[in-house]
Amino acid sequence: LSFDRTSDVLTTDVVLQVLPQFHVGGWNVQPLLAWWKGATVVLEPAFDPARVLDLIPRKRVTTMMGVPATYLFTAEQDGFAEADLSSLRLAVVGGAPMPEALLRTWGDRDVMLVQGYGLTEAAPNVLCVPPEHARRKLGYAGRPYPHVEVALADEQSGDLLDGPARGELLVRGPNVFAGYWRDPEATERALVDGWLRTGDVAERDGEGFYRIRDRVKDMFISGGENVYPAEIESVLHDHPAVVEAAVIGVPHERWGEVGVAFVVVRDGADVDADELLDRCRERLARFKVPTDVRFLDELPRSAMNKVLKTDLRRRWDEVGA
Structure with a gap:
């Protein structure tokens, strides 16, 4: 309704x-x-x-x-x-x-x-x-549906944020579930002080509209800075030769973690990794620019057609740099 x-x-x-x-x-x-x-x-x-x-x-x-x-x-x-x-x-x-x-x-x-x-x-x-x-x-x-409350929580302290802000999206209302079947530990992690922790990072503007930025678990830290793959993916998607892209964080000796982009390009497209990285350098802060681009015929997907980043991480662990 x-x-x-x-x-x-x-x-x-x-x-x-x-x-x-x-x-x-x-x-x-x-x-x-x-x-x-x-x-x-x-x-x-x-x-x-x-x-x-x-x-x-x-x-x-x-x-x-x-x-x-x-x-x-x-x-x-x-x-x-x-x-x-x-x-x-x-x-x-x-x-x-x-x-x-x-x-x-x-x-x-x-x-x-x-x-x-x-x-x-x-x-x-x-x-x-x-x-x-x-x-x-x-x-x-x-904005929230009728009868649904949402809030943003600071990713470090968990404190609720006022006004325009960025943090983990929390949900409260009659639509929220009672808990996970026979899994009290997972339920306790998900439901905190009456709020459902979604695990998604969102931004709220001055009009109360929310923009979903990324999954908390997909965020990685490079040189002490939080990096959200969705921002990088958006830049790559804007390239006319790119059909789709997915970015993951991988371990790095100097920076802790760095980004690696997996990209699917259009048939017959003439584009290489350097061109895509140059595009990222033009539009992103230096610490957000991936260190590597890997080209794939297609991205691994679930039955819901969502990109399986766990499979991409597994592929990187097996093949590496």
Whole structure:
């Protein structure tokens, strides 16, 4: 119901559902609301980007939800630039920070992407950018849903922060879970003083909009400075030859940790590691610039199409520099 008050699903809507049904985002965001309101749901057994481009005009799909990879792989299809997307009034994205370059790609096709944020432990809706702010707040995850409280905690002291700030995102409200099944230790770590610790780093601006920056566990420290991979990945994504990128922190004798970028480039693209590193040097502080770039045919992904950085770390440990 909170989602309905923020991103209205109409009885006349046709909802395209491509996320796995075992995941809370696969049924508890758009489909459940659509069924409750009597709208139509096109339920797909798996995500196929070519089929998405076919279904949108054929079924006159009006709204859908996906993770960033859903929209990335769909936009990479040969027919994307000419596909009839005129029926698609609203597309929701969550699960990970959305590269601004990808937001612009869909915006150029006149598709309004509404960004949001949630997690299973919060059922999952926490933040959403209302459609009227979507273009103005590009890259933001939004404001809290009705009946949901959020706060930012200092990453070192745990103190709650006021005003514009950056810290770990905390959530409180009737949507937050009671705990992990038969795992009191994990529950105690996750629920602190009535707040759910999300493990995500966020920034809050003066209007109360939140931008998700990275996972706390993905942050690394280089020369005493906190480095958030998502910031580096955004710079790499902006390069026209780059399809996607993922950055991890690896041990370094001098700096403690340094960044390594894993990059997938477009077929036939003429780009090398030096060019990408030069781009990072132009746009980032020196301590944030990766020390190495590794090219891959594809990034390892989970069933939810999220990048598996644990696999990238394992690959680095096995192969190394």
